[in-house]
Amino acid sequence: MRMSRYFLPVLKEDPAEASIVSHRYMLRAGMIKQATAGIYSWLPLGFKVLRKIEDIVHEEQAKAGHLPMLMPTIQSTDLWKESGRYEAFGEEMLRFKDRHDREMLFTPTAEELITDIFRAHVTSYKDMPLTMYQIQWKFRDERRPRFGVMRGREFYMKDGYNFDLTKEDALHAYNRHLVSYLRTYERMGLQAIPMRADSGAIGGDDTHEFLVLAETGESEVFYDSAVTELTFGDRDIDFDDKAQCQAIMEEFTTKYARTDETHDEALFNEVPEARRKSARGIEVGQIFYFGTKYSDAMNAKVQGPDGKPVAVHMGSHGIGVSRLLGAIIEASHDDKGIIWPEGVTPYHVGIVNLKQGDEEADGACEALYKEFTTAGLEPLYDDRNERAGGKFATMDLIGLPWRITVGPRGLKNGVVELTSRKTGDSVEMTPAEAVARVKDIYAGL
Ligand code: P5A
16 A cells, blocks of 8 residues: 555544543544544544454454354344343443334344344254354443443444353353454454453353453453463364363463452452452453353254253353454554554555655665565555655554665665564665565464
């Protein structure tokens, strides 16, 4: 992409309405624009990162064997009356009527809708287990939408639902999701710690939230600092292997880590004092096992191996896809702007031409641009006729992890400069070396 043809409405001043850094930088970098309270338009740069995050979620769900699908954003209220959640969901649910005076709602979550699909089509245990998910817009009329995409009213969520014959199978689905989520967040450059939580309006006893530690987080959390030393890393996983998934689940959930809703002071005091931490966290996902709550209420039964009807065991699992942009920025920025982890960066490398119009500099930039593009990488080339300082400031703000600076002086010696956004370190090398280095960095991602 060439900056001259891009739509990147950066703001020089800090917007008054943004009180936390991710919100501030998302507005300043021209990623989002508020349409109305808690509802945002996603401008090209923001949309690009949203897509990257979505792609990672899809890839990791595929590895776990979960089926992508898509349900509507608008539902009739009938199913919610059947499950008993129509009243329970309260004012967070946006309700309205169509022209025939039928009661409708904008989906805040889809347990009912998917249970209805399941009961219409699955009649035998032989067609199970089944896990399907979607990435779709949700609406919750939050009392206090704030912090930009972190607590929106309209937000983008990955929501998955498992249907299993037995509790044991459903718990395997729970563990499988836990493992798959750990991988998903790590690929985004995040440490998201599973913490025992409260199940709220979704229901059930078993539930973990995934929290990214950040001072600006809305949740208060208590944990054994040993949990922050666990990393998922490059493990070979067989998602069908119950024992392996359970072992990983236990590894990541046995040490004390709880949100304030489930915090237990006496248990917490058993953690060695030096390791006892309380902090703030951003909830980027949550998994639930709620047994037969919905299948009982909505009569979702299948024929079991003995021919008798059984209510299916279910769980659901959510990832705050749009919230993740805010969480990643909260976890990775400095006073100049965003520092995207390589896995989610909107463009792989920035090219800054220090002297637009200089034949040699223009030629070298064009050649770099072409090489990256041919290699399947996406460069963002600042080809505008602007001061170098302004170009650097924009690149720093939008946070591409790598920048190549090209100027007549360096080119005289046959070199360009490769700069890491994270460390600020610059190294001179030939354009060919710079291309090879950047290709190398992204090769494993
Ligand atoms: C699980 C999927 C559910 O709704 N039903 C389907 C279950 N869980 S949840 O925890 O309530 O939401 C899942 C994730 O969505 C994000 N989220 C939000 N993101 C932005 N703005 C909001 N107002 C908002 N509300 C929830 C969170 O990351 C949450 O973990």
